[in-house]
Amino acid sequence: MSLELRPISALDWRGTEAQPAGDLVVRAARVVCPREGIDAGHDLVVRDGEIAELTAPGAAEVDGAEVIEAEGLAVFPAFFDPHVHLRTPGHEDKEDVETGSRAAAAGGFCGIVAMANTAPPVDNAAHVAALREQARKQAAVPTGFMATVTAGMRGGELAEMADLAAAGAVGFSDDGLPIASARVLRRALSYQRLVGLPIALHEEDPELSAGGWMHEGAVSAALGIGGIPSVSESTMIARDCALAAFEDARIHVQHLSARESVEAIEAAKAAGVRVTCEATPHHLVLTDEEVRSLDSRFKMNPPLRSEADREALIDALRSGTIDCIATDHAPHTTNEKEVPFEAAAMGVTGLETAFSVVYTELVRPGVLGLGTVVERLGAGAEALGFVPSRIAPGAEANLALVDLEAEWEAGAEGWESRSENSCFAGRRLHGRVLTTVAAGRVAYRQRSFAMGVA
């Protein structure tokens, strides 16, 4: 089964109805596109939703097009997040399609895929259809919806996967929960031959993680908080890669957190298993040392792990063992976080800070190259069956305009997301997304930039 890649704009969003794709000229920007091997000053002309041409700076014909003066700014192919939670239906007090997709646009993302662990979970065709309709009305950027692998996300019988695929689900995931039964996952992987969509896996052995709320290590020993051992993740990854190989299936492993997990993926890829995987900005930048504060903003699943784990993730991201960066944007209400650590909800938001955090903490200190980070922030599209953004004539015009020199405090001006539970709130960050273009339409303008005072 080889997966035909679809354009990101095939996902549902309000852009196509709300505004026609006007012509756009981005003037004198530093164009960075690792896929095309470009890092140079150019004018960029967008026409009919596509990139029409790249010219020498200042050379593009304006001719009635909207002009974005971008001297001193960088333009990247816009990012794609294969892993967000939009919380609708059931938890609109945390997020919905409109606020979540707006947060994505503000983070430079031109496409997102929402997980199916809503209340009730997305496990039937009518549910998918309703969400797609909502996205066509509300989504600021192209938005796809996962359906569950198992009915009711109960880990038992399979959901009606073929029906869900026909209704337009972009893939399958029980994210939030692992598929504990090897038998059930094996059947799903086998059934993938009929359905042909990616299966994304939250890897956690519930037997090993039971009673745990943070990484099991020296910090959990000191705090007396139940630990989630690294092997609860890595042993499931090894199991599922073996199952994928046996069924010749294609899997995407979500949010890697541990060194042992990187080793399991390396071994599987070396053996030819068709597996892709992702890591989040918080796992790349933070460790369990943060939890010493007992601040519930640092509670997520998988948990922040040790420095050795963080370094293994960074190395794997650099080498390509980890294919992409995903945020696992997980909005919660303040109520669910204003409680002791062990009682708090797991998860943090991430869409609005993803690029800036990775740029500030990993690119500026020279740990990762800018090109690598830009590529990995876009590669989630390919992992889930979509054409990743690139800057070349004829490509879909998915662009993120970024001021790499800008400094800002995360959350100081509020959030586009309905949720405030960012583990980076209050941090000084470098690099700010000023404008996001999805399929030729401006999906986001940062306020001060839009007012011409940036």
Next chain:
Amino acid sequence: MRHLLAIEELERADVERIMERARSFAEVGRRDIKKVPTLRGRTIVSLFYESSTRTSSSFELAAKRLSADVVSVKSTGSSVDKGESLKDTIATLSAYSPEAIVIRHPHAGAAKLVTQWTEASVVNAGDGKHEHPSQALLDAYTLLERLDSLEGKRIWIVGDVLHSRVARSCAQCFRMMGAEVTVCGPPTLIPRGIAEEFGCAVAYELDRLGEADVVYALRMQRERMTESFVPSIREYAANYQIDSRRLGPRQLLMHPGPVNRGVELSPEVLDGPASLVTAQVESGLVVRMAILYEVLAGGGEPREGARPDPSLSAPTPIGEPA
């Protein structure tokens, strides 16, 4: 000191100051009238989300000996039972303008969190499996009454270290006071990484217990065996029970209570001359008096939001009869 949240946040000088104050309160306890007016007019809320006998009663009695007014709130039969959040409960109780809140809660960090929501001084009476600082302080006091100094003393903490807030606070407190600490128990109940965190040694057998000056046994919860931490209580007791064969004549024995007789301690050592268990309870009262004095009248940095009327906030010196 504004709050007492964790041993981890204390300096040795803080511990020594509290010890000294506790000694002066012990002297008060030997008088006919055991009450002093030190905290007269102050209100202390005691808020217990977990069952407790000795900690809640000794904090309450300590507050009364200092002439404070005490309000005790238990989670059962209160608004907590009705699903009120910790934040809202603290807001409600803070409306009475208490000077201190003593809190026990099943979750780590609860006491620290409460400091964000109240002007009162907060005393941690046990937060999850994290810390139980007043227990460690009273244990240090109990030992200092007998050993003059903990410098170079060898203290073995034996039992279910993984689930024990007492072990975490005591290991840190004893180390800070100069003792050499060994934690001992089944490998399933000794958390990985604890040695480097607390600078203690780890043992899985009692064969070198003879080197200890003090043996501190922890309570063994019976449900641990259903979670496969130990095969059976019988096997646990066979390997880790402190009994008269294992405890030498010059070794001191401690336990935070309540004791499972016949599990972690044999009856004869619990009732024997080496046992400091009753002395620990006695120390609990004076040390908790000293803790309340420390956070409410101990000086240090000025309290934010302290009430402006100096005649109300100035403590009466210790020793003047009420």
